[in-house]
Amino acid sequence: MFSNRKTFLILGALAFPGMAGLRAQAPAAPAAAPAQAPAPAAAPAAGAVPMDLQSLQQAARAAEEKLPTPKVKAQTFFELTPVEREHWRKFLPQTLQKLARRERVQIVVLGDAVLDGVTAASGQDPLLRSFAGVFASKLAAQFYYTGGVRVLRAGAKPRSRDAMVMGPEILIQPVRISGMAAAASALSTEGLRGQPDVVLVALGLEDGLAGVPEADVQEGFRSLLDTARNKRLEVIVAGPIPQAADPEEASLALTRGAASVLRDACAKAEVLFSDLGDLSRLIEVSPGAQGPDQIFPALVHEVQNLLGPAGASGAALPTAAMHTAMGRILYQDVMQGTPAVAWQTGAAKATLKGDGKLALEFELTNTRKEKLALTVLPLVPAGLSPKDATTEIKLEAGAKEKVKVDYAISDSRSLPLEDGTLRLPVLVTAGAQARIEDLAMPLQPFSVAVNTRAAFNQETEFNPEIEIENATGAKFSAEWESMCGGKSQTGRIDLEASGSEVLKLALPLPTQGKPLRRVQSLKLVVNSGGVKQSFDRQVELTRNMGLKEAVPLTAADGKESSVTVRADADGMKLFFTLDLAGVSLADDEKGNAYEVLLNLDARSYGERLTAGATAALRITGKAADGAAKVDAISPWAFGSSYAAEFDPKEIQATLISSASGGRRLTIVLPKSYLYLHEWALGNGNSQLGVNVRLSGGGRDYYLTRSSRRGDDAEGLSVLELTDKPTLRWTVRVE
Template sequence: MTFPLLGVLALLAVDGLQAQTPEPPPAAAPAPAAPAEAKPDLPTLQAAARDAEEKMPAPELKPQTYFDLSPVQRERWQQFLPQTLLKLTRRERVQIVVLGDAILDGAKADGGADPLLRSFAGVFAKALASQFYYTGGVRVLRPGSKLRSKESMVMGPEILIQPLRTPSIVSAASALATVGFQGKPDLVIVAHGLEDGMAGTTMEDIMAALSSLRDTARGNRLEMIVAGPPPQAAAPEETSLALTRGATSVMREFCAAEKLLFSDLGDFSRLIVPPAAAREAHLIFPAVMQQYQSRLNIVPAGQIATPTTETHESMGRILFQDVMTGAPGVAWRVSDARVVLAGQGGLKLEFQIANTRREALSLTVLPLVPAGFRLKDAKPEIKLAAGAKETVQVDYTIINTRYLPLSDGRLRLPVLVIAGKESRIHDLVATLQPFGVAWGARAAFNVEKDFAPSIEIENTSGKSLSAAWEVVWGGRKQEGKVALDTNGAETLQLALPLPAEEKAPFRQRLPLNLAVQASGVRQIFDRHIEVVRNFGLKEYVPLGAVDGQASAVTLRADADSMKLFLTFDLTGVDLMDDEAGKGFELLLNLDARSYGQRLAPGATAALRITGKAADGEAQVDEIAPWAFGSGYAAVFDVKEITAKLSSSAAGARRLTITLPKTYLYLHEWALANGNSQIGINARLNGGGRSYFLTRGTRRGDDAESLGVLELTDKPTRRWTVRVE
């Protein structure tokens, strides 16, 4: 800065000298000129410039290490994602694994680019790249794909996103531990719940899967974000909207307890703007639904509606905002939820809604209807003065007790609130009062004579409680009474006898009727229990039909020291090729962990085998590395598994599957030993009908949903028992 100042001061000095030169006297009276002042020399000017520069304030230069992050944003990053923040600020390569289900679908890209770039994950990654100056942008890691991995092939630091899809969160940890770790990931985004919500996956299974994901991520020093799914919008809308909210609620709770970052991608306050023209409650909901339905791709009835490209963009912005600052507030607050059994299948929900603004507020409160419930009565229109609050009451009828809490006693009821241009679905969670029931045993293997379900009656009344109970199982009634202290609980000493007849059906789905009465309230907690007998080698076992009609399809298993053979006799199945040229589809799940591991929770991935209706070799699809159980992590060549459809001289059809023992490398493979077991299920589609070996309410990739094959031709008479 010295030389510019020297120039300025020099010019000022010259001007000053010129201004001090006296004007010449009039011509009539000339006078001698005054002597000119001496011109400053260069050292004098330099000294003056230095003196002026020393008097100027020194510039304050701060190193930019957080790329425009505010202190609040920086603190949030440090709380949830400190390792990722460090790499981003250094502009080092960051790899994000995106675990998801159908939520990954729906976005469309132009010019042969990978559609994941336009999905919520791609939008989020691009926002990170812009925030932290990643000049190379975002690249999709999808091995073997012919799609363009980047929107523009620009050089520079990149953020990498790797999609990893599974049909359920149950198998997400196994997928992460195998395929997800093939690279060097830094961050995991768990975006499940859409398919699980549609399938009715229990909250307990979702919570267990989240715990497994947390352990897998932390064990490998990865950071994790959990993203809740967007709702569905099929008819009836009030039920469809509720399908995914249970999963969202569990995810939010889990993240709060584990100090993980949660983002609700189904937050209506950032997905839609309620139309101003609809003012009355009976008009507002249809208008909101019409707007939201336009943000989903149109699909045939019964299928999952995926988000459109525009909705994916909104979801990506939601995720980025939640990472940077958290979810924005709305003009109201919902709190103090309470759920009370009203007797005769009735249920009452109470909660408070408060106006948090300084002006009056008109709200439309619309309770959504989860599966297993029917809405009886609710007050949809509420007007609140500034700062006022009101208690809202909603009445339901319980129409299917399977949807009551299974183990934690807490019920999850979503409510849609609309006010002006804002709307949001609130997931209300409350413990069932004045009592609840928890099932301690959900699945048991190798049960011989009796099953103990570990049913616990819990006192949630806030005072001492006396309760009477009765259980009916297999036509046999048991009853008793319990006296419970405040917040006390007692486990019923029940032993449910299993089928003893030699010719008892291979699989049965039996009702267990449970009723509890206390404080003048009688409530039923009925559930079904699936009982499946273990089977052995060389034994023909029947496959049931989904339509409930008679089925003659059977499965026989054989094994030697090198291979496992599975033979399906397709008696009565009239195979015909469909429009895609496929005559049948077989989904085969095998849990080939060692005996001790197989009795613990885990996941498999179905082998998908398809073929034409004519005799010949069938096609085996690509096999997931964890296909044969949690802990497996291998690349399996589909050519080593043979599948062939054949016909006998009499016209009987047979499908034979052969698997090498080397693929089941974690199994002890002790032939002629009843404790050397493989978990198994088979689902066959063909001839316009569907067949199954076992069929419960658990997800197909859940290891606890499988039956048991004993690697002996003299199987023990033991059972797999599952509470549904």
């Protein structure tokens, strides 16, 4: 509000020119008369202009009293509170320094399906209305007096700015990928085209829906973080959004494993984590809902209202309202951190009970100063089914209580076989607040880890390095038995407190090369102190294929397949020929009759045996004979070490028909595109990682199929650049 002093000065300044004008029009003053006592000042007539200072002051005060009270909006921008400043200095000190100096900041957004389906006004880049655009806009308003947000998108036609305002900008650059496996490769190529300052990682949605193992998400994030830090980039991680399809209690759990892994990894690496699936800030539970039977459906309804139709990835995509809410969540977490809810969880423990049973126990604390009524609803993760739980709990102010949930293990392949950590999502509500608590704890009294989940060029036997870990805190003894490929092995282990031992397992590999792909079951049973639990997995074996060899593709429906693929090569080109026997092609509503996804890992031999990623070449075409379309090619398409611009016109794909009625699709790639590969024809150690996936005639076919993402290099098989391939195998424990 303006002060009286300021108002007086304004009115006085306006009054003095008027008074001077009046004096200029008055007759000249008569000659001075003898001094007399001054007469009392007469009150000014109505409408008269006061002539002396005292009257001017009175008039100014009277005028001010008649003015409306000014409403000045509280200033919330430009300055950070001490708490906010400390939060920025902990996680994003370099970015804070640039924003405080009102310099341009560039944010690379590595996102999966969460970036799809965003709508915007005509001529405007949709990213501006996504959660990333909302977040960037709030940052610009916070730190820039004038300025805005601009989208960096190669070849973009829509207007890329949110407003035509002169000033510093926050640049946001989208890089669309499907999962964490390709994150490091995407960042080191597409992401570094400009001069980024921050990497915003918005992944986990597609990984969660695809059931990608948590260890793969963790490994992919570790590689991404190393890449970012080598380039002195700061990192923000946005956890995946929820899903709410039928059955909702299982759908809500799909992305929580990835969220939990990323939260823990960020805490360990001191990276800022923001949970975009935080229900406490996305929805409010209906106040009329009472008891779990009403609260859960009401909550699911609110979540479903935030989600639109499913996209091409199968994920239900966020609406515009949800994007706005997610942008606010991200901004709040960057500025101040995640706000607390009315409760707190802790001291979680998961214990195997034998006979396919599992018990969860954790503490629930009321952090408020008043009594609290809570509902606890265990969600349904893969392979587990909640059987008994106390769902309604009342806690006095500051009180805590142990919550117990019993599960049945419906599929032992879902028990953790990576790091021994079990992650269980539990939905907690109190009043209008709801949040999915991601409980992470070691599996007790023992857990099992497979240290070698993928191996190439295996000959006579495979050692998966299965490790039994003692989580009891005391001495531990157990008997074990494994069964795989018709071979049984047994043994006993004695472990010190918190000790572990790698079992000396040798899984025999086939001595015949056909069929090229086969799947075996791996069963491990551990028995300790009356607790007997089976840990089951599947082992996929794929023999190395050679040139000129027609290899059958497996049909996803399990039925017989006559489709084959053959590879050929010379000094200049690489060829793949698909014989589509039994495939009845017909154009769909988009005019496509088939789709081929071809993954190639063309790194050098030593690098190809390490973790990495490729990006599939996508080829589509009509049912009629003719050239097919090759989509734009990612810079890392042929392996993590690649970073080039590839012209899809240089790859030919042609569908032809034979006189006998057969159909054949031929794909030709120039050798120059695989410039990092040794390309020693006739040498069995000159290899390419490869996978072929075909969709056509209402059926799907594949060369190899893994629980890993399709772009994960460890999910590929091996092509030897010789027509006399060796009897070696790619082995994966899934």
